[in-house]
Amino acid sequence: FDGAKLPAILNSLECQNNNQKLVLEVSQHLGENVVRCIAMDGTEGLVRGASVQDTGAPITIPVGPATLGRIMNVTGDPIDERGPIKTDKRLPIHTEAPEFVEQSTSAEVLATGIKVVDLLAPYARGGKIGLFGGAGVGKTVFIQELINNIAKAHGGYSVFTGVGERTREGNDLYHEMQETSVIQLDGESKVALVFGQMNEPPGARARVALTGLTVAEYFRDEEGQDVLLFIDNIFRFTQAGSEVSALLGRIPSAVGYQPTLAVDMGGMQERITTTQKGSITSVQAVYVPADDLTDPAPATTFAHLDATTVLSRGISELGIYPAVDPLDSKSRMLDPRVVGQDHYDTATRVQQILQEYKSLQDIIAILGMDELSEADKLTVERARKIQRFLSQPFTVAQVFTGIEGKLVDLKETISSFKAILSGEGDNLPEGAFYMVGDFASAKAKGEKILAELESQ
Numbered sequence: 001f002d003g004a005k006l007p008a009i010l011n012s013l014e015c016q017n018n019n020q021k022l023v024l025e026v027s028q029h030l031g032e033n034v035v036r037c038i039a040m041d042g043t044e045g046l047v048r049g050a051s052v053q054d055t056g057a058p059i060t061i062p063v064g065p066a067t068l069g070r071i072m073n074v075t076g077d078p079i080d081e082r083g084p085i086k087t088d089k090r091l092p093i094h095t096e097a098p099e100f101v102e103q104s105t106s107a108e109v110l111a112t113g114i115k116v117v118d119l120l121a122p123y124a125r126g127g128k129i130g131l132f133g134g135a136g137v138g139k140t141v142f143i144q145e146l147i148n149n150i151a152k153a154h155g156g157y158s159v160f161t162g163v164g165e166r167t168r169e170g171n172d173l174y175h176e177m178q179e180t181s182v183i184q185l186d187g188e189s190k191v192a193l194v195f196g197q198m199n200e201p202p203g204a205r206a207r208v209a210l211t212g213l214t215v216a217e218y219f220r221d222e223e224g225q226d227v228l229l230f231i232d233n234i235f236r237f238t239q240a241g242s243e244v245s246a247l248l249g250r251i252p253s254a255v256g257y258q259p260t261l262a263v264d265m266g267g268m269q270e271r272i273t274t275t276q277k278g279s280i281t282s283v284q285a286v287y288v289p290a291d292d293l294t295d296p297a298p299a300t301t302f303a304h305l306d307a308t309t310v311l312s313r314g315i316s317e318l319g320i321y322p323a324v325d326p327l328d329s330k331s332r333m334l335d336p337r338v339v340g341q342d343h344y345d346t347a348t349r350v351q352q353i354l355q356e357y358k359s360l361q362d363i364i365a366i367l368g369m370d371e372l373s374e375a376d377k378l379t380v381e382r383a384r385k386i387q388r389f390l391s392q393p394f395t396v397a398q399v400f401t402g403i404e405g406k407l408v409d410l411k412e413t414i415s416s417f418k419a420i421l422s423g424e425g426d427n428l429p430e431g432a433f434y435m436v437g438d439f440a441s442a443k444a445k446g447e448k449i450l451a452e453l454e455s456q
Helices: 115-120 139-154 167-179 202-223 234-247 261-269 296-302 313-317 341-367 374-389 410-421 439-455
Strands: 012-017 020-030 034-039 052-054 060-062 090-092 128-132 158-163 191-196 226-232 279-285 307-310
Touching: 034 202, 060 202, 090 202, 115 341, 115 410, 128 139, 139 158, 139 167, 139 226, 139 279, 158 167, 158 202, 158 234, 167 191, 191 202, 202 226, 202 234, 202 261, 202 279, 234 261, 234 296, 261 296, 341 374, 341 410, 374 410, 410 439
Parallel strands: 128 279, 128 307, 158 191, 158 226, 226 279
Antiparallel strands: 012 020, 012 052, 020 034, 060 090
């Protein structure tokens, strides 16, 4: 480049490679007229001396309602073979986080309609939630239900960003969303999809989270919406950053990660916040390498999270879905000053009774129920009912289970659990509490079961 026209750092450059547009992002200035770039796609076939144009701005992507129901890649090009995204609005993927004066400081709970979450580990409006879970415990279904409920209860849109995960899963998610009407090809869709999957070069995987975030920021700032942003998987964002860092010749820091780990993570997470206009609430699936929570990648992520939802295999084996672990999932919002004393007391009492049941399980396994005192027997009975009652039929799983999905209001959730704790459900069978919405429907189901038993 001519020294006077050297492209700025983070500018997007374009060149032709095998008759395809290749986007490069300026990362370093080497001397007065050479820049080092990160490629957003494969670089096979590039030759020395090929002409490169400076676009004069960072990578810009299409935003607005036209992105709903569509799939785009890191540079904003549609990859769902349904033609161009019809919008003239474009925004750069690199922007500053909102200023302090623009941010909203009040702590509000975002009701999700999922009992176990709303009661025990409530989400903050504009907060960041970590979703932990191994393979096959229901992360995807949980995410789909959240998208569905936010659209129903709040009329809000969602953005799903696939960062360095399996392409097959992205494809499955897209088709499942069509089946569950979250995406309607000819109607109203509730979600925009942005993918930069495992097969992409590290440059694309390190930037695709910012592309998804930019789509969400438009809905927040221009349309004043409460947006849900899903990132699957936040670890891959860090991993891609470390690959790029090595390619740029930076000296690695702890465990081989990039020296700029905290800055990269902070730069993205700080943009996810509540402003006076609207909010972005993000749910981030967190992969924990080798189950080591002290690894720099998950450890840096934890610093930003307001709530954690842990999906546990033990609970999914009991057939309880959503398989959220009620004792392991935590939230900053579960504080009497935020949720109110009534909610706080009910939640702690539920956790207490489940913890007591957990500690009695060894005795039950060795000696059986008969050896327990009357008080302990009652605790176990109520705890088992609460455990069943923490399950819930999902709207998006209706096609598989045949049970109509339930969205439970927060007040209903609290009063239902209070009813079980006070012994109102003691005369009902355990099965009555499995896969129902509120206490009234559990009662109706219980009476129906008892009536059937009597008639036999």
